[in-house]
Amino acid sequence: MSPTEPRSYCPINLSLEIFGDAWTLLVLRDLMFSGKRHFRELLQSDERISSNILADRLARLVEHGLLTRSGDPTHRQKAIYSLTEKAIQLLPVVVQIGAWGSRWVPDARKLDAAARRFVRQLQEGGPRLWARRMDELRAVHLR
Amino acid sequence: MSPTEPRSYCPINLSLEIFGDAWTLLVLRDLMFSGKRHFRELLQSDERISSNILADRLARLVEHGLLTRSGDPTHRQKAIYSLTEKAIQLLPVVVQIGAWGSRWVPDARKLDAAARRFVRQLQEGGPRLWARRMDELRAVHLR
DNA sequence: CCGCATCCCTATAGATACTG
DNA sequence: CAGTATCTATAGGGATGCGG
Numbered sequence: 323m324s325p326t327e328p329r330s331y332c333p334i335n336l337s338l339e340i341f342g343d344a345w346t347l348l349v350l351r352d353l354m355f356s357g358k359r360h361f362r363e364l365l366q367s368d369e370r371i372s373s374n375i376l377a378d379r380l381a382r383l384v385e386h387g388l389l390t391r392s393g394d395p396t397h398r399q400k401a402i403y404s405l406t407e408k409a410i411q412l413l414p415v416v417v418q419i420g421a422w423g424s425r426w427v428p429d430a431r432k433l434d435a436a437a438r439r440f441v442r443q444l445q446e447g448g449p450r451l452w453a454r455r456m457d458e459l460r461a462v463h464l465r
Numbered sequence: 466m467s468p469t470e471p472r473s474y475c476p477i478n479l480s481l482e483i484f485g486d487a488w489t490l491l492v493l494r495d496l497m498f499s500g501k502r503h504f505r506e507l508l509q510s511d512e513r514i515s516s517n518i519l520a521d522r523l524a525r526l527v528e529h530g531l532l533t534r535s536g537d538p539t540h541r542q543k544a545i546y547s548l549t550e551k552a553i554q555l556l557p558v559v560v561q562i563g564a565w566g567s568r569w570v571p572d573a574r575k576l577d578a579a580a581r582r583f584v585r586q587l588q589e590g591g592p593r594l595w596a597r598r599m600d601e602l603r604a605v606h607l608r
Numbered sequence: 609c610c611g612c613a614t615c616c617c618t619a620t621a622g623a624t625a626c627t628g
Numbered sequence: 629c630a631g632t633a634t635c636t637a638t639a640g641g642g643a644t645g646c647g648g
Contacts, residue, residue, distance in 0.1 A: 325586035326598040328500025331511075333580040334559065334587075335566030336490050344485030345622095351479060357471025361630050368474075372623055377631055400630065408569050415561050416477065422558060423478030426551050437476040443468035444477075455469040488640095504611050515641055520612055543611060543648080 339386060340412070345371055346379050347416075350388070350405075354413055354459065359402045383409075404463040413459070414452050421445040482529060483555070488514055488522050490559075493531070493548075497556055497602065502545045526552075547606040556602070557595050564588040 340346050348369055352358045364376055380403060383389040388409040392402055424441055444451060483489050491512055495501045507519055514522075523546065526532040531552040536543055567584055587594060 325583050325590060325594060326601055329498060329580070329583060330500075331580065332494055332498040333584050334494055334498060334563035335570055336487075336494060336559070336562055337566040337570055338487040338490065341484050341490060341562055342487030344479075344481040347479050347481065347484060351475055351477055355472060355475045355477060365630095370623095372621095373631065374624095374633085375622060378621090411569070412565060415558065415565060416479070418558050418561060419479055419484055420477035422555060423480040426554070427478060427480055437472070437474065440468050440472060441476050447468060451468060458469055513641090516612070517614080517642095518640060521640095523612095 339382070340388070343379070345375050346383065349376070349379050349383065350409065350412065351416060353389075353403065353405055353409075354416060354455075359404070361401055361403075364403075388412075404465075405459055407460070407464065410456050410459045410463070413456050414449065417444055417452055482525070483531070486522070488518055489526065492519070492522050492526065493552065493555065494559060496532075496546065496548055496552075497559060497598075502547070504544055504546075507546075531555075547608075548602055550603070550607065553599050553602045553606070556599050557592065560587055560595055 336342070340350070348367060348371065349364060352364055352367055356363075358364050361373075361376065361380070364380075365371060365373060380389065380391070384391050388406055390404045390406060392404070393400055420441065421444075424445065444455075479485070483493070491510060491514065492507060495507055495510055499506075501507050504519065504523070507523075508514065508516060523532065523534070527534050531549055533547045533549060535545055535547070563584065564587075567588065587598075
């Protein structure tokens, strides 16, 4: 059967544990693009995630192998979260969702010039630029 | 600022109305890859969506401009749903989510050979093949 | 039949307050 | 700082209704 022909049974795995939940996506976004590593930092997002929800989602992500949790040696802050390779490979998907949203769902919030440039470059940079960001994440998150 | 440098404020629009909800994603998947167009057909998915939930999600998708709703002239079945261009342009994202899931979240269900080939071709075919499927969807869904 | 709308009921998500 | 406990609102399953 042709890969473009409709099928009665669709074998595409939508990974609903991740993409079917809004808070999970926001956590991944912040870890990928805001340099946040600590519980408290992730709490401060504009979307006002509740602490119990954040704790729940972090635990789920660790459970699914998308994050690892370890102690922070410098500040004696107990938890520092790191993206795994499995999570880092989600970056292209996250960027493309952002690209689609930027085209079709213009954000109500006013973005400053630097932010607009940031998004545009990430989108137009393509796989080359995504790979660079992925390498940066590997350098920081993978030991 | 470099587009790969972490930002305190992340301008990426995750389109949570779509990717933050599991049922919405399943409906889009079925419309894109299973050739389903009618309410009743969409009810029959393996995931057992309830009729009230399906009705709600279809209404939301129409409201957000991802679907149009019209009468079926042939069978006097009242509703037939069509993807808009806005929705068709989500196909690459959906396929890439599937690619990631196929690599990192091996499906518990046993897929038959045809299904496995279908997924593999869709993933390895790349943007060229996605564009072909998008054109096929345009031919069927856009008047 | 088909495409929903509505009602009821329960499980769970999530906001707020609190704790080690 | 990094979570837990508690309490409430809501999502969603299942049945049924209803006009066409």
